[in-house]
Amino acid sequence: MTVVEEAGTQERPGVIGQRLLRREDPALLTGEAKFTNDIQVTGALHLAVLRSPYAHARITSIDVSGALGVPGVRAAYSGADLADEWGAPMPCAWPVTDDMKNPAHYPLAKTQACYAGDGVACVLADSATAARDALEAINVQYEPLEAVIDLEDALSDRVVIHDDLGTNTSYTWNLLVEDHEGAVDEAFAAAAHSVSERYIQQRLIPMAMETRAVLAMPQPFGGEMTLYSATQIPHILKVMVALTLGIPEHQMRVIAPSVGGAFGSKLNVYAEELLCVALARKHGVPVRWSEDRSENSMATIHGRGQVQKIELAADADGKLTAIRVRLLADMGAYLQLVTPGIPLLGAFLYAGVYDLPKAYDFSCTSVFTTMTPTDAYRGAGRPEATYAIERAMDTLAAKMGVDPLELRRRNFIATEKYPYEAYSGLVYDSGNHDGAATKAAEMLGYDELRARQATQNVEGSTKRLGVGVTSYFEMCGLAPSRVLASLNYSAGGWEAATVRVLPTSKVQVVTGSAPHGQGHETAWSMIAAEKLGISPDDIDVLHSDTAIAPLGLDSYGSRSLAVGGVAIAMACDKVIDKAKQIAAHQLEASADDLDYAGGEFSVRGSPDKTMPLAAIAFEAFTAHNLPDGLEPNLEAQVTYDPPNFSWPFGTHMCAVEVDTETGHVEVLKYVAVDDCGVQVNPLIVEGQVHGGVIQGLAQALFEEAAFDADGNPQSS
């Protein structure tokens, strides 16, 4: 496979746009970085969780007494034993409809196990090995029930998983947008061309290299609780743990140390986090848990899991006139933090980058199965939508006998139409789809490959050449809080930043984002350096500790730069505004006459009258000579609620050779043309693209969370 790279075309002075090496790297490269499991604590008890071997079973009895006889074991509990620990069931923050069905879900199941891996009992011991050993001494009697692993079977309610719900259907959510009533049906009736497709989005296992790990540290006499977790959402986790366990929120602190990848899988509130905190509280000592890889495959959320039906209607030229989408989405056994909302994020992207009139009919029905709960995984609902529309476009092109790229060109939203109000009411900020497609076609050698196909893919040939084309929009920068409100999401979409100039002029940037491999410390320091006109080396970035960075909504949904980064830039502006008042006072000039550049203020017309930020910071600290009424110290906080999503777009193309006898696929060439706007650090941007492309190829060619008919995971 050849990876074609071209340097970014942006040319900017200053720090933004430089390929600065990452400041995170030395600690990670030398072993100095501390992941949750690396934090050494004396006196901690180790938690181990006994998991159901059955996908679906009634728990008729649990006897944990055997575990208590294992050397080193301090306690063992069934779900019933811990029932009083929970102030509320495990949280689902996205009740997408008013009548959504959500089975009560507790950290340990009490009467019924609903997937292989569902926790049913736990042990606390002096060592991790003793805790693991003791699991074998717990006696659980199960009455196996039928597994439900097929979505259409789940929908039929042949076997109802959660008796109290009376159905496996969690919800049906509709988005019907019509210029006038009946517009979609009319468009299909009048269509010159139409396609009706059914695709399977297989389940995937996110498989971050670091499995989950938790350490809960109580201060029994202060009433406080510190939770270390390999999480991408320390802030949300703090609120949710407080609510679920009845801990006063101000006494709850969450720290996400170095986190070894997540891809959405650590955007959650997990049973083991709640168990560690509850048991640390109960026993008054630190409690820790470390997930092994087999557990990670079962007990950490899965992604995707949809049956997609998509219908396109088009006129004689192939211009789209209506789209109809019917999704059947796999929730898994329970609703985790944002499980129900994931397929709906795609609802706004099934028209891709195409100029669709108001004739769009989307409906998603979500069902419970006896498999690991699903939730956010890389792109979370949006790549699924892009896959469906792009593949359906290929089918339409084939049906019409038109080149797939040509069909796309006929449908692209024209660049001059931006900003463009889409069928959904959302406004896309910018796009040049024809430009991106043309560039990608040049890079791939599209025309040559098409010509080669004509000679290579002939009768008898067993090495067929394939060319894939996809153009996309990604709905990023989650999210305008009012849009989230309209989707029934239980939180906002803002992000917070504090920029603090210390007395010695070193700068602290405090962000509510929670990096887990993306290089935020490097990138955020570059934003502040550019704004303040100082070196990134004089800037520290603080994050992922709710005591140090109390305000934040964390990292997911491609939001950290688009929302969190903007908050940092705005906070820098606010700092400069305050510094300007001090400079004006001290230089005896009007604030309107001051310019700020290169880290210092100067008076327009009097180039010798200058005051550097360093001097202002010290003046702000001593507060000996500030303008009347101005507060001492030089810091500013901003909470930024974005007015819109950001809409990066692009075209990816791929050439493959398929051995028609073995099915082996060789990727010959892959090109990616992406417009993500200003690249703060192209080195990091390219790294993100590499990783994304490979995870996409992996879904296409290699990966699936497979289950056998009895619901046993086959991919762990």
Place this chain on the structure above:
Amino acid sequence: MEISVTVNGVSHTSDVEPRTLLVHYVREDLGLTGTNIGCDTSSCGACSLHIDGEAVKSCTVLAVQADGHDITTIEGMAAADGTLHPMQQAFMENHGLQCGYCTPGMVMAATSLLKENPHPTEHDVRIGLEGNLCRCTGYHNIVLSVLAAAGK
């Protein structure tokens, strides 16, 4: 059982349970937590370290098997003054890491690879590191890093 090992140049004599894995010994007994655990099955290579200069997956070795041997972990790679090992430097310069969890194992495996094959092709690097998994980078920059280190 009592074992004597040299780890990053320091001699240790320890009493270990026979079932203790080498990775648990270096992490928990010696406090060298730079060696990460990524799987239970010798699949991922995150726990790679050197025994007598050769990379091994330390979850596949019992601590007692290391008795009498010379071990280097990621903590032993940089110079005493903090100067990064050329392989570490190459990973930094080529953005060969994102979350960094597989990175110590990658660095240990890659240095061992170059010892065996000082001038590998891209294909050699990909084959040589196929026992080390990364979920973030798509491997592209890891391969570039190793080739860059080989060129130095």
